[in-house]
Amino acid sequence: MTIANNQQLLDEINSYNQIRIEMTQNGERVTLGHPADVREKIEEMVAEKVGVGFVSLQEDVEDGEYFVYVHTDTYDELDQEDVDKLEALDIDESEEGCTEAIKKFLEVEFRFVTETIIPCRKCNKENTKDMGNGMLFCYDCKSEETVEEAKKRFFEKQ
Numbered sequence: 001m002t003i004a005n006n007q008q009l010l011d012e013i014n015s016y017n018q019i020r021i022e023m024t025q026n027g028e029r030v031t032l033g034h035p036a037d038v039r040e041k042i043e044e045m046v047a048e049k050v051g052v053g054f055v056s057l058q059e060d061v062e063d064g065e066y067f068v069y070v071h072t073d074t075y076d077e078l079d080q081e082d083v084d085k086l087e088a089l090d091i092d093e094s095e096e097g098c099t100e101a102i103k104k105f106l107e108v109e110f111r112f113v114t115e116t117i118i119p120c121r122k123c124n125k126e127n128t129k130d131m132g133n134g135m136l137f138c139y140d141c142k143s144e145e146t147v148e149e150a151k152k153r154f155f156e157k158q
């Protein structure tokens with residue numbers, strides 16, 4: 001691999017790390033974070049709702065779309081009965097098909113977040129939202145802070 005290719009790879013990795021996805025259910029945020037963080041949340045939700053002990057998914061971002069689909073580990077870890085439960089819901093290895101099936105099954109939507117996100121004062125997660133009432137709310141630890149204080153804290157540090 002040439003140096004130029006390495007740089008290109010680094011740029012791709014960096015821009016991937018900067019991607020944030022918001023997952024909503026009935027218009028309400030469930031979580032916001034890196035594509036992999038959101039995938040972990042989806043794994044929990046799918047396993048719980050299907051009633052299987054474990055689901056391993058893979059995530060991918062391509063052409064401005066977010067995909068989640070079954071990782072082969074899932075087939076190694078689950079017994080056939082549980083695999084059948086997932087397949088009956090079209091939760092399988094196909095990127096597009098599985099993403100659509102998961103969106104339908106969990107009643108969720110994905111959105112790419114382009115605005116600046118101020119991490120939570122307490123837990124430092126980026127799962128925060130300006131609630132429009134002057135408060136910044138953290139969906140992880142449920143703590144609140146005024147947007148004014150949050151901005152001061154965040155932008156002074158930059």
Ligand SMILES: [Zn+2]
Binds near residue numbers: 120121123
């Ligand atoms: Zn927090």
